[in-house]
Amino acid sequence: MGTARPAVAVTGIGLVTAAGIGVTANWERVCSGVPTAATDPELAGLPVAFSCRVPGFDARALLGRNAAWRLDRVNHLALVAAREAVADAGWDTDGWDAPRVGVVLGNALGGAVSYENAHTALHTEGPDRVSPLVMVNWPINMISGYLAMQLTALGPNLVVATACASGVTAIGVARDMLLSGQCDVVITGASEAPLARTPMAAYAMMGALSRRSDDPAAASRPFDADRDGFVAAEGAAILVLEREDDARARGARIRARISGYGSSADGHHASAPDPEGRGVERALRAALDDAGVAPSDVEHVNAHGTSTKLNDLTESAVIRRVLGSPAVTSTKGVTGHALGAAGAIEVAYTVLTVENGVIPPTANLEKLDPEIDLDVVADRARTRRVRVATSHSLGFGGQNAVAVVTAP
Template identity: 60%
Template sequence: MSRAAVAVTGLGLVTAAGIGVEPTWRGVCAGVSTARKDPALAGIPVDISCTVPGFEARSLVGRRSALVHDRFTQLAIVAAREAVADAGLDPTGWDGARVGVVVGCGLGGVATWEKQHRSLLEAGPRSVSALLIPMLIPNMVAGHVAMEFGARGPNLVTATACASGATAIGTALDLLRNDVCDVVLAGGTESGVVPLMVSGFAQMGALSAGRLDDPSAASRPFDAGRDGFVIAEGSGMLVLERPEDARARGARVRALVAGYGASADAHHMTAPDPEGTGMTAALRSALAQAGADPQDVDHVNAHGTSTPLNDAVEARALRKALGAGAAVTSTKGVLGHALGAAGAIEAGLTVLAVERSLVPPTANLSTLDPEVEVDVVTGAARHRDIEVAVSNSFGFGGQNAVLAFTAA
């Protein structure tokens, strides 16, 4: 049974393709990877990443930011500011008690953690910052966003690994449907490109390691030669409101979040269920909430990590649930995998695809894996009228989240 949709009235993106919605959109539509050698990872086995270019917290966030914020919080504040401005809302005039914040994050302040642990080992416990804990714990990002805008409603951080950002938007959807809030700032953020985290992923075999001399070719979702993901950072934030409230104040509605589905594979710590049962269940649930049938789906922003297992299983689940009619893309070929932020960034890109009738290409897809029996967009962005789109996000632990969007 369909349930009430909510309006996306504001959007903010901070990604490896640029700071802001338009630079990011241009980057993903160009289909050119942002991966490059990362000096901060020098000396470890996998030394490539997709990081945000030109991000200067002092000028973008504030002079004191380096003292009180980890980078994952800084990215979220910048994205949230853009989203609120895009929505045309004035936080000085809203009822803060009716404004919620839900942010997805998988890791928290790992850069602060690593830096302060080094300080402990080298100079002893008295060298450790008194702000270590508030800078690293994941919930602080929602707290800081609330402080930024005077949002005194429900304040949450969701942690479902690489599904965290999508889970946050799904949680926000329920807050609005249940009349707990009038406005929710929802999205995700992550900045885990530090030696310890990258080493951990590399030891698991999750990262692309076969193209370190050609980083821009490393992330290649659905390609027969894929060998792992490229780690990334970033943030995506959406302003969500009930459609009637948005229209009453004359706001532009970019698209509607019409459905959310969540499930668990209950299968393995890191590998997806090979049958894609949980993925399919989440997808069908999102479509049911949206009142849409499988054949109605025009576009899928796939999780598409560029790992051998994920892409094959996801393609199988999409074929089973939707057939081959939807135009599928993975923007991780351009942006890399931003972990807990990925679902929110990709939700934002799905909104833009619906609004602009344009599906970005999947970068580096030169030879489609023969097991991938869906219509993957490659080479160039494809013009297509999009009435219904879905965005898939799947995390370690078998946690699945799917968002369904419809045209406004």
């Protein structure tokens, strides 16, 4: 194995997902294994009219009237999660060295709701009814731009887009910024609010979404023999990362470490993974090498586990081939698939597993696909001390990213 680089500490977490608003609500729900998918009135009339939306999210109450009106939902989710993460890390944004604080977020679709509303207005009411705000809400870069404004984070500021791997890619880039000395603190993670009618219709027509409309709660079933596609979701996860020595020097709580990162491309297909899993295997081995840990050291995997036929088979074969038989879970059974935010959400859950010694179950797993030879945690959460874990993300375009999370 390679020589591990200096450790990067996770000092704060913020979560806004279909499992709830805040870390406590999220952790309780994913550990319960109770799914969140439900009929979605906003998608009525589409081939698939159910999703995983954040429950009870009132942007006006959480962010104020002006931000609720001006910003896209993708920004709302990110801002609420970021405020929780920064408070959790014990930072006062008025007191930090703002030019040394970076923001690196992941996203896939940008301000999808803002764009769709503008497009609808253009074609139904005319060009003079298109809001100019769409050009500061639709572009993908604005997700991190608004965070910098809200948090007075004046260092490097960017959004990375590697489809459903975006969240893990952002965390990897953030880690590199800390280790290179560009920043002292990086606000990282991802946000996605994709539940607009056009993208949801397109996902349905390409056959990616589950059609289990008679029982939406049972639709997201990673690794199950009867899975038939993913359930689309929205959400955000924000992590505060610092060099471990710096975090300890200021007396911060270290929830876990991001100890390794690897990425790769399949170079195979626009939307299907390489059936041999060679790309994700390269990313996994690179992450382990970066962390300086052996495959046999990995005790837990928070899998990409989308509930699609191809992904689950490909990923499970790679896990078995490289890691043997760690305890595997896919929290998408509860939360659905939040696309570009999924990886960040799952890294956050992996940090909580390492911190709390609890592995959430894979919801709706009733009969393991006979082609999958893994120890998949099902039925109920498993209490187990975990010192080394990996979180995997695979994206359209064949883009793969893996993070290694370790105990401090």
